[in-house]
Structure formats: C-alpha cells, structure tokens
Amino acid sequence: MRIIYTSDLHSYLFPTDYCSVGERNIGYYRIIESYKKDEDTVVIDCGDNLQGSVLSKYVMDKKLFHPFPQAKALKEGKVDFLVPGNHDFNYGYEIFKEFFSQAGGKILCSNLVDKSGELDIIPHAIVQDSTGLKVGFTGVVTDWVNVWEKSENLGPMVITDSREAAERELVWLKENSDVTVLVYHGGYECDLESGEVLQNTRENIAYELCRDLSYDLILTGHQHRCVEMRDICGTKTMQCPSFAVSYEEIEITKDSIKGEVKKPIKKLSKGEIENSELSESIEKWLDEEIGVIDKPIPAPGRVESALKGNHIADFFNYLQLYYTGADISCTALNNNLYSFSSSITVREILSSCQYPNSIYVIEVGEKEIRAALERSAEFFTLENGKPEISKTFLEPKAEMYNYDYYMGLSYTFDISKKIGERVTRLLWKGEEIGDRRLKLAINNYRITGAGGYPLYSKCKILKSCDWDMQDQSIKYFREMKGRVVSWPYADFSTIGY
Numbered sequence: 001m002r003i004i005y006t007s008d009l010h011s012y013l014f015p016t017d018y019c020s021v022g023e024r025n026i027g028y029y030r031i032i033e034s035y036k037k038d039e040d041t042v043v044i045d046c047g048d049n050l051q052g053s054v055l056s057k058y059v060m061d062k063k064l065f066h067p068f069p070q071a072k073a074l075k076e077g078k079v080d081f082l083v084p085g086n087h088d089f090n091y092g093y094e095i096f097k098e099f100f101s102q103a104g105g106k107i108l109c110s111n112l113v114d115k116s117g118e119l120d121i122i123p124h125a126i127v128q129d130s131t132g133l134k135v136g137f138t139g140v141v142t143d144w145v146n147v148w149e150k151s152e153n154l155g156p157m158v159i160t161d162s163r164e165a166a167e168r169e170l171v172w173l174k175e176n177s178d179v180t181v182l183v184y185h186g187g188y189e190c191d192l193e194s195g196e197v198l199q200n201t202r203e204n205i206a207y208e209l210c211r212d213l214s215y216d217l218i219l220t221g222h223q224h225r226c227v228e229m230r231d232i233c234g235t236k237t238m239q240c241p242s243f244a245v246s247y248e249e250i251e252i253t254k255d256s257i258k259g260e261v262k263k264p265i266k267k268l269s270k271g272e273i274e275n276s277e278l279s280e281s282i283e284k285w286l287d288e289e290i291g292v293i294d295k296p297i298p299a300p301g302r303v304e305s306a307l308k309g310n311h312i313a314d315f316f317n318y319l320q321l322y323y324t325g326a327d328i329s330c331t332a333l334n335n336n337l338y339s340f341s342s343s344i345t346v347r348e349i350l351s352s353c354q355y356p357n358s359i360y361v362i363e364v365g366e367k368e369i370r371a372a373l374e375r376s377a378e379f380f381t382l383e384n385g386k387p388e389i390s391k392t393f394l395e396p397k398a399e400m401y402n403y404d405y406y407m408g409l410s411y412t413f414d415i416s417k418k419i420g421e422r423v424t425r426l427l428w429k430g431e432e433i434g435d436r437r438l439k440l441a442i443n444n445y446r447i448t449g450a451g452g453y454p455l456y457s458k459c460k461i462l463k464s465c466d467w468d469m470q471d472q473s474i475k476y477f478r479e480m481k482g483r484v485v486s487w488p489y490a491d492f493s494t495i496g497y
Contacts, residue, residue: 199396
C-alpha cells in the first residue's frame, strides 16, 4: 500500500507565498499532479487547510464558499481521509461543516465529537490493498484546540483527550488490521535524537505516543517541520512540512514501512490554469495601494529586530492602542520579517500580519507584565558575547512569533543577566507601575497563555473587539487617505552584549 500524505497546507494552492517576488516551487495544485492514485493508494491530509495564507483571507472576505477553492482542490487530489487541524475550527461550525462536506474525503478523527450529529466523522478505517494487506487508520487533533479556540466557534463540537483517543483506537485497530497507522495533527514535544523534553504543555505529544503506544506508523503535523522517516521506540514516524512545500509518500508492506519526502512537479499545473482568474484577482487586490508613510521601513534581521525593536511591530501596537483605548499593547511578528515601502499595499500589511488575530483588552499588573517581559527576554542567548536566538525559541520548532514587542511601557533587557532577571527597567509614563492595574491590548492567541505566557490566561477580560488586525490595519490606512502616516517608536532597549 502507498500513502500520499500532506499536512498544514494553509490554503497554499498556487506556486507563491504572496510575500516574496517570483514563483516558488510550492502549491497544492502542483502536489496533486505529482502522483497518480490507484487502487493501492490512500491519500491523507492532516489538517490546517482553511486559514493561514493570503488566499484564505481573500476567500473568507469575498465569501467564495461555493465551492471553497481549497476544498475543491482536495477533492481533485482524491483525498480519502481528512484529519482536522486546529486552524480549521477558526471560522466556526457552519464553515467547518461546509468545507469538509465539499472536500470529498471522510473526516477521520477519533477525538472529535459532533453533538448535533451533522458531521460525518469516523474514528477509524480499514483499507485492504490488492495483496490482501489490511492497514488500519485513525486520526486525532491536538486537544489544545480547547485552549485556543472560542467556544462559540466549536459550537456542538467537542474535542476530547488526544492520548486517550489514540490509545483506545489502537486496541480496535490491532484486532482488525495487519498494520496500524495514527494520523496526528500535533507534533513532537521532545528532541528526536536525545528524547529530552523541550515542551512541557500537552499541545504536542507525538514523542510520547511513539514511546508509550505501539502503532506501526505515526504521521504528524502542526509544527511545520520536515521530519523524514525515523524510528522512535519501535514506531516509524514522519512529519510533513507546511505550505505545500512538499508531500510525503509512504510504502507499506507486511514486512516494512518506508517513507520519502517528495517535491511537487516543477511545471504549470492544471489547477493553476483553471483557477488563473482567482490568482489574478488576488494579486490585483494585494497590489492595491492603501496609504503612504513618512519613510520606508526595511526588514531587519531577526536578532536585530528583537534587540532594537521593530517599527512595523510599533505600527500594530499603535493601532491596537488607537482602536482600543488601552494603556499598553503587545504584539508579535512572524518567523520571517518583511518591509514597508513608502507606499503601503495590502500585500505589505498581510505579509507582516499573516494571521487574522482578534484583539482583547485585559487587566494586568506589574506581576503579569514583568513575567511576560522576562519570557520574551528568554529569546536571547550569548555566544562568545554575541546575541543569538535561544534554543527554546527554535526547538522543537521555530517559534520566533513568541517574542512580543510592547508599546506604552518603557523597558530594558539586560541579556548578560540570567534568565528571569533580565528586565532591569520597567516604567509606565515615567513611573514605577507599583499597584496600578493597567489595560493591555493583546491578541486572541496570546490571551490563552500560549507561547509561554500562562499568567495572561488568568487575567480579567475587559473588552473583546469584533475585528481582526489584518482588516483593521487596512481600514486604518484607508481612513488616513491623503495623509502621510507616521507613528511613535516604542521606548525599549537591550544592553549586556
């Protein structure tokens, strides 16, 4: 039996990331022309299709749901099984239901329950190939969806414990199949060589599943890593990279499991040709000039940006303060940093603000602020006196978006000091915070405590905004039409190197 496996496509259908110039050899349209399905082929996708790229933003804004281009592509790729990813829940139950009903494959997820009974979810499946080999499949999604997602978006859907579901299904699969396969929208919490625990939450537990359970094969996702076939405690495992950069092909026989990471074809695909009008519409929308700023802002290096501040991060913080009336604001940028030209386009906004995060205002004191700043200060390590990015922000996956930039505070990091003691200056309006309670503008991801900021999840919510930062940034520039826009710099410094 052959398995064709993708994960974390994030609506990357075309050979572009919409940020860099020129064509890239990526895109789901090219992947589905890179293989031919036969009676011994099972095609599986491990989730995160609906959100995450410019195309998904355009589809949602224009309500291109009949059909969803992403769902239509999955159907053309002859997908048999679909394991939902955490971002597939972002737009609520009705969108979730409509999308998966169009995608063609079965929803394979043993820890997802639909109390309304409208979704066609299966906990497991047995597929027999032409040699008589029976391969049993089950799927689970990280149960940290319950931490991140709004309850109103889940609606009648309930996500149960990932480990318990995987363990329960393994018993059934072993009784009914020759080879057992778990498809897990989650990643590895440990170093794959040493087994050292790198992440102490339950967001990712793939190493634990390999170690403690006895699946023959565990296919993972969520972390946007490329992990080639390897053995962990007797279980074969792989992880597919994100954004349709590549796919994985696994060959299963009675005696062996072998896997290979494969690149898509390097030529114009049928999907690109048939959907050229959609592509052209997106590009035209992206290149629309929406405003003018006082001077261009070049993209700095990642370390330089964290050391000296980032004026694009300042822009998003300024907007959060402008629209919420909060006292202070925090924001984060993507792993890859981009620039602003003097003439701002939609593309430049969406390149720097790639996720449609909504904004909350919470009540915080010095304890919460200082703890959060110390977490961001962990970003740095010194190598021969030179600042570098700490391993904790790079492993088990690159999470540089967990470094936060603040506005409304005056603060300094001394990175020569040990972790937990690096915030050496912390003022609000030139004074110690003391017993003051301040209003902090923060996004819906960080408010859950994700990324190493647990205290934020315990703070009182003062306001929930009914807009996201992508839309609000574009709206702001349009409101300022005819003016040259500028904004203040954050009062922040780093010393000790």
